Amino acid sequence: MTDDSGPIHPLWLRVTHWMNALAVVIMVMSGWRIYDADPFFGFIIPKSVTLGGWLAGALQWHFAAMWLLAANGLAYLACNVASGRVWRKFFPLSARAVMADVRAALRGLLKHDDLRAYNAVQRAAYLFVIADCVLLVLSGLVLWKPVQFPLLRELMGDYEAARRVHFLAMAALVAFVGVHLVMSALVPRALLAMIRGR
Template sequence: MSPAAVKSTSRNVARLHPLPLRVMHWMNTAAIFIMIGSGWRIYNDDVIFGWLYFPDFLVIGKWAQYGLQWHFFGMWIFVLNGLAYLTYGIVTGRFQQKLFPISLREILATVGDALHFRLSHEDLTVYNAVQKILYLGVILVGILIVITGLCLWKPVQFSELSGLFGNFQTIRLIHFLCMSAIAAFVLVHVTLAMLVPQSLLAMLTGGPIVGDALAGEAREPPVAEPAAETTP
């Protein structure tokens, strides 16, 4: 193969997790940690549950006011990055390809496998039903937490939206429950990533080659890594 052909082959391959997706995933991770840590600081100042305070070593911001500043800083990263991720997922067809369809049969079979510790993650390129539900669920909860956050931040400007949820305390509770769902997701998600280290490596390096980048998100089954002679 000529050097030019080698170059174009290596430039056009699409990996399981393309670079933009990886950048957005890790930016989102940083934003979530800032938002949860600073949110706990703000919560401690006016708790919803009398028995629940978050220890100082887990919160971000020395006082509630600093917590609030961190929260708004994280919010801009989370919202802008989240909009970019949603646009990317829809425009490239990634959501349709990776997260759909989900059938009840597939869910029951995957849950059965999980209960028998038979859940296999050998083929990184295909998400099982539990992964699909978890990813779709966390995306929806992410949208809901932003909407309720806007209602808490600007209750007058978003009064019609706020009216859909109820009074201020109800919106606070929904916002808190969304945070709890995201925290639970992160716990399960990170545990699974540790149990399947090659999935973590793929989210860092891009993972296996799955098709041609010029065709957008790959729709073909994965192909083998390029032979040594095609590697730049």
């Protein structure tokens, strides 16, 4: 399953990971400012954690960083599929294995010795966040171009439904990032491996 020669994470993975991190920070922070212009869930996001200063600035950041997010995301998916890494690292995966690893993790028994192999919770979490980013891009396309992408618009329900989908997908992404940051703080070797490859 694992190849012990070479880096733990190939260079393309590390580059796309950090580019994605940058894009996500810009997209989320500017997105919060855009949400604040019409806070449909009844609460606003504190301006101090938003990007862009005002609505037009936030929109400019959002519609600039979207190119980075999309291009980088496509490069990541292409490399992942072409190298076969996606099958080696994320599969096999079963609900039973995820539940077993969750139970082990909660009892502090989940080992993190081999950074080359993802446990079932990691596999599920990373596959989830990939799908979530795809959903963010697709719902975002509907918000940007509801008339030009009729099929996507109908898939989301309508324009207003797409706004909710986009926000909730953002919330799921932010929740993932929160857990992801805690885990990398608990296992600093994993953070180093994502920077140095070793």
